Amino acid sequence: MRHRVLLLLLxxxxxxxxxALLGGYFETNDDLTIVALLRGTTAAxxxxxxxxxxxxxxxxWSRLYAAAPRGSWYGLTLYGLxxxxxxxxxxxxxxxxxxxxxxxxxxxxxxxxxxxGWLEHGFWFNYVRVPLLLAGAGVLFAAQRAPAxxxxxxxxxxxxxxxxxxxxxxxxxxxxxxxxxxxxAGRRAGPVVAGAAAWAVLGALGLQLTRSPxxxxxxxxxxxxxxxxxxxxxxPPTTPLRPADSLALAAAQAWQLADSxxxxxxxxxxxxxxxxxxxxxxxxxAKLGALARQLPRDYFPLLLLLAATGALVLRAGRxxxxxxxxxxxxxxxxxGLGVLLKLPPRLALPLFDFWAFSNLVYLxxxxxxxxxxxxxxxxxxxxxxxxxxxxxxxxxxxxAREQARNRQQRRxxxxxxxxxxxxxxxxxxxxxxxxAPFSEGAGGAACAGRPGLVWLSVRGWxxxxxxxxxxxxxxxxxxxxxxxxxxxxxxxxVAWLLTPEGAVLLNRQLALGRLPDEPMARLEHLNRPKQLAxxxxxxxxxxxxYQMRIKFPQSTEKDKIM
Numbered sequence: 001m002r003h004r005v006l007l008l009l010l011x012x013x014x015x016x017x018x019x020a021l022l023g024g025y026f027e028t029n030d031d032l033t034i035v036a037l038l039r040g041t042t043a044a045x046x047x048x049x050x051x052x053x054x055x056x057x058x059x060x061w062s063r064l065y066a067a068a069p070r071g072s073w074y075g076l077t078l079y080g081l082x083x084x085x086x087x088x089x090x091x092x093x094x095x096x097x098x099x100x101x102x103x104x105x106x107x108x109x110x111x112x113x114x115x116x117g118w119l120e121h122g123f124w125f126n127y128v129r130v131p132l133l134l135a136g137a138g139v140l141f142a143a144q145r146a147p148a149x150x151x152x153x154x155x156x157x158x159x160x161x162x163x164x165x166x167x168x169x170x171x172x173x174x175x176x177x178x179x180x181x182x183x184x185a186g187r188r189a190g191p192v193v194a195g196a197a198a199w200a201v202l203g204a205l206g207l208q209l210t211r212s213p214x215x216x217x218x219x220x221x222x223x224x225x226x227x228x229x230x231x232x233x234x235x236p237p238t239t240p241l242r243p244a245d246s247l248a249l250a251a252a253q254a255w256q257l258a259d260s261x262x263x264x265x266x267x268x269x270x271x272x273x274x275x276x277x278x279x280x281x282x283x284x285x286a287k288l289g290a291l292a293r294q295l296p297r298d299y300f301p302l303l304l305l306l307a308a309t310g311a312l313v314l315r316a317g318r319x320x321x322x323x324x325x326x327x328x329x330x331x332x333x334x335x336g337l338g339v340l341l342k343l344p345p346r347l348a349l350p351l352f353d354f355w356a357f358s359n360l361v362y363l364x365x366x367x368x369x370x371x372x373x374x375x376x377x378x379x380x381x382x383x384x385x386x387x388x389x390x391x392x393x394x395x396x397x398x399x400a401r402e403q404a405r406n407r408q409q410r411r412x413x414x415x416x417x418x419x420x421x422x423x424x425x426x427x428x429x430x431x432x433x434x435x436a437p438f439s440e441g442a443g444g445a446a447c448a449g450r451p452g453l454v455w456l457s458v459r460g461w462x463x464x465x466x467x468x469x470x471x472x473x474x475x476x477x478x479x480x481x482x483x484x485x486x487x488x489x490x491x492x493x494v495a496w497l498l499t500p501e502g503a504v505l506l507n508r509q510l511a512l513g514r515l516p517d518e519p520m521a522r523l524e525h526l527n528r529p530k531q532l533a534x535x536x537x538x539x540x541x542x543x544x545x546y547q548m549r550i551k552f553p554q555s556t557e558k559d560k561i562m
Contacts, residue, residue: 003103007094011086014114015079018122022396025403027126027346029432033462034127035074038062042428042455043467044474051215051465052222053127053166055207075437081130081161082121088137088158089118092144092184093357096364101374109374112381116301116388117353123396124345125437128169131162132350135173138162139192140357143181146188152195159196163203171200176333176351179326180358183365214466217265221257221464224268228252231341232283234272245271247508256426256505258463259481261513284339291338298345301384302352308380309359312370323362330355399434406431413497416545417453420495422475424488426459426502427543456488459502482513486521489548496523496546503546520551 018024026032033042034054038061040046046062054061057077064073090110098106121129138158145151162170174196181189211219227233229252241249248262249271257263296303310327313320334351337343343351363373409431417423456471457463469479476487485506488494498506503523510521526545 003094003098007091008087010110011083011090014119015083015086015122018119022119022123022392023400023403024122024437025124025396025399025434026432026437027124027344029429029460031074031125031127031437032432032435033429033460036455037462037465037467038074039065039069041453042457042462042471043465044471045467047465047467049215051211051218055164057164072438078125078127078130078165079122079437081134081165082125084158085130085133085137086118086121088141088154089133089353089357092137092140092180093360095144096184096361097374100364100369105374105378108378109381112378112385113356116381116384117305117349117356119392120345120349123392124399126346128166128346129350131165131169132173132176132347133353135159135162135170135196136177136350136354139174139177139181139189139196140184140354142192143185143189146185146191152191155192156195156199159192160199163199167200167203167207173350173354176330176354177357179329180354180361183358183361212466214469218464218466220265221263221268222461224265224272225252225255225257225461225464227274228268228272229255232287233274233279233340235275235278235283237271241271244512247505247512251505251509254501254505255459255461256463256502256509257461258458258468259509259513260469261481262509287339287342288335291335291343294343295334295348299348299352301381301388302349302356304380304384305356305377306352306359308376309356309363312363312373312376313359313366315370316366323359326358326362330358402434403436406434413543414453416497417495419493421452421493422454422456422488422491423495423497424456424458424485425497425543426457426499427497428455429457429460429462458498458506480513482510485510485548486518486550489521489523489550496526496548497543498523498546499542500544503544522549522551523547524549 034050036042037047037050038058040062046066048059048062050058061073061077064071093110093113094106097109101109121133135158138155141158142151142155159170159174162173174193178193181193237249244262245267248267251257251259252263252268252272306327313323330351334343334348337347337351360377363369410428413423413425413428413431454471454475456475457468462468472481472484473479476484478484478487496503507523510523514520523546526547
């Protein structure tokens with residue numbers, strides 16, 4: 001009983017200490033982008049369905065934000081699930097090590113593993129970490145305690161909650177935990193693996209059958225833009241592009257994805273094709289080189305731990321062919337993800353965590369245990385702990401400065417929007433990176449605006465979401481992107497806060513989408529910044545205030561400036 005309390009309390013205290021000593025930061029801008037949609041700040045109404053992830057969570061959160069706007073419901077839920085994953089993982093490692101090494105040694109190993117292999121999950125947070133860790137830890141926990149039905153229920157619940165967050169991440173988390181689960185329980189791990197597989201298959205089928213046409217298009221376009229911008233699978237065009245296709249490629253590369261007449265499945269297929277020859281000759285070697293630099297720099301403690309476990313298995317003698325095949329499989333998975341897709345920290349560290357877990361499980365089940373195994377592992381972790389602690393502290397300082405800059409940027413953007421009811425911008429979501437998971441969301445501060453102020457974002461993955469067309473319809477009476485911009489350009493309560501690059505692309509889109517009998521619309525620098533925000537000098541970290549000039553061809557009427 002005392003040990004159970006310890007395993008519940010220790011992860012909580014470690015997470016709390018991490019936040020107190022290092023702070024908390026979002027790894028990317030994705031999390032607060034999602035919160036803004038849930039709050040309805042960047043959508044016509046609070047979004048209850050994100051389509052690709054957070055199935056069920058989004059509906060709950062949007063209602064909670066509406067009822068209690070100051071609550072950090074997103075952060076509280078996901079950190080709660082991260083805590084659950086940490087408890088399950090600690091319970092697995094505790095039960096592996098303690099019987100043969102003792103309580104003190106098990107605590108030392110848990111503490112050091114937390115420092116070099118788990119701390120980052122809490123202090124440099126991203127929602128993708130949660131389903132990876134929770135699904136994998138749930139599978140290991142259930143396998144270790146098989147055939148106990150209550151443990152099977154815990155494991156399947158952990159996988160189910162993970163799958164609802166992001167199905168692909170949950171499946172990957174369960175998959176990388178499979179070697180450890182097999183070495184813990186053998187065939188007795190079958191029920192939890194079969195249950196997770198059944199959940200994944202039936203869930204995917206249910207989503208496929210209930211997905212609306214708009215959601216299906218959103219999903220396909222999300223894959224295509226990821227292939228271009230995230231995974232770099234697309235090859236450059238081999239022939240000159242038509243003006244519309246050239247603009248579509250430029251807009252997609254700049255994440256200005258809202259204009260479905262310009263950026264669509266057919267256009268992306270034309271301008272960003274996958275050519276195996278180019279990928280193998282150019283993209284893959286560059287990504288492989290970047291991976292070779294990234295992994296030793298960022299994950300040297302776990303690489304050292306893996307090397308230590310491998311050396312101890314070698315010392316145990318022959319007959320460990322399966323162990324080495326598993327090492328090759330983990331390495332191949334990491335290389336495959338890094339070269340074919342990408343391997344950011346939110347994905348790489350969970351992969352190394354479960355690789356190390358599997359190796360520790362295998363090692364501790366050897367009979368006899370290789371001599372000085374515990375000492376070798378502790379020395380490996382201790383050797384890496386100092387440099388890694390320094391590296392992590394330095395990273396937290398850099399993130400704290402970035403957080404402060406971005407918070408100030410949001411405040412100034414909000415001041416620039418003084419007097420406006422609608423803000424058209426390509427700059428807001430960029431300021432979400434490194435935000436604090438709890439304080440930044442309170443009271444809508446994450447969305448950089450007063451109640452009632454609507455932000456129409458023209459840049460970012462969320463511009464593909466079906467809610468954005470609904471927002472344009474609500475604001476202007478049309479879902480057409482360029483037509484909506486023209487109508488907004490004729491309203492005096494609209495502020496245009498754009499980067500110069502974003503404004504250039506929007507002007508190209510306005511010109512391309514203009515009908516022969518329509519007036520010419522063009523965004524130009526605002527020469528009277530005091531009308532928008534007293535004391536503003538017109539430039540803010542690359543962002544400038546713009547106005548839309550409407551020019552009527554073949555008319556004596558003077559140009560209108562809106």
